[in-house]
Amino acid sequence: MLLTRTKSKIWIDNNNSPNFSCSSFKDINTLFSEDNSKYNSPSSSSSTNKKPNIFHRVLRVNAVLRAFSTRPEPESSPSRSEPLIQIPRAEKKIVIYFTSLRVIRSTFDSCKAVRSILSSFRVAIDERDVSMDAGFMEELKTILGKREKTKLTLPRVFIGGRYIGGADEVIQLHEAGELKKYVEGLAPAELSTCEVCGGDRFVLCDDCSGSKKYYSEKSGFRTCTACNENGLIRCPSCYHAII
Structure with missing residues (x-):
């Protein structure tokens, strides 16, 4: 059975009707009517208790937002540069403190990866295995200015006498292609x-x-x-x- 459409006989009279029939727009309708009446009133300029027009409010808000957006940021205090850590008599070589023990797998893998990266440049490398000689760890703590009971992660790398960092720093420099600049001019390795x-x-x-x-x-x-x-x-x- 088919239903036939019928034309609605309800007519909406919108001839010069300033009011909205929907209750959800009641506040907006009132606001516009009050502001427009005051804005168009000749005595509005002399009234001391008048409320600003809604468009004027929007303009004021935009002006405030623009002022905050263009406000110059306070200058950050200059950061103190970290002291340069160097190792004596190592200007022409790489010095790496590492461990060859597999006690901690992540540390062993990091040491192995860094040694492989540094060996690829065919330059002189002074490998100081702390697992073979505990004196290397005490020596490293003295160079870095750490306390005796401080636990240091390995490996630690010095290139040309200058402290570079650990595995993360070396790998990042190598992936960025910057590590080769550090090893330029170093003594060649014995093959x-x-x-x-x-x-x-x-x-x-x-x-x-x-x-x-x-x-x-x-x-x-x-x-x-x-x-x-x-x-x-x-x-x-x-x-x-x-x-």
Whole structure:
């Protein structure tokens, strides 16, 4: 069954009708009527209690917003520049403090990634493994001005004697193509493997043969002070090659 459309017989008279029939526009209708009547009244200019026209209010608000938007920002106080951290006798090489232990996987991966990046530039690198010699960690804390009980994350990199940072800083510089500018002018690396240590960078102590003890006729057995806690010393061949 089809329904036929019928024309509505309701007519809306909109001839000069200033009022809105919808209740939701009542406030707007009243506001316009009051403001327009006062704005068009000849005595409005002399009235002291008049309310500003709605359009004047909009203009005032816009003027205030423009004033705040163009208001100059206060000058920020100059930041204090951090002191330059340098390492002595390292102007022609890279010095990296790292660990070769896999105790903390994230630290080991960071050290491995940074060493791989630095090795790709074929420049002299002084690798200081804190897991092989605890003295390197104390040395690093002294250079950075840290307390003895402070725990430092690894790796830490110095290029040309200047402190660069850790893994995040080195990787960011490498990805941005800026790291190669830091290594320009450094001494080239030895491409051959060291015949003394086989690339381990450490050898057994000659005085105690790695036992940390040596015998003296005057005082008997004594603790060896020439090697580290592991009875090792830095490979003389590798060490002199990167000085």
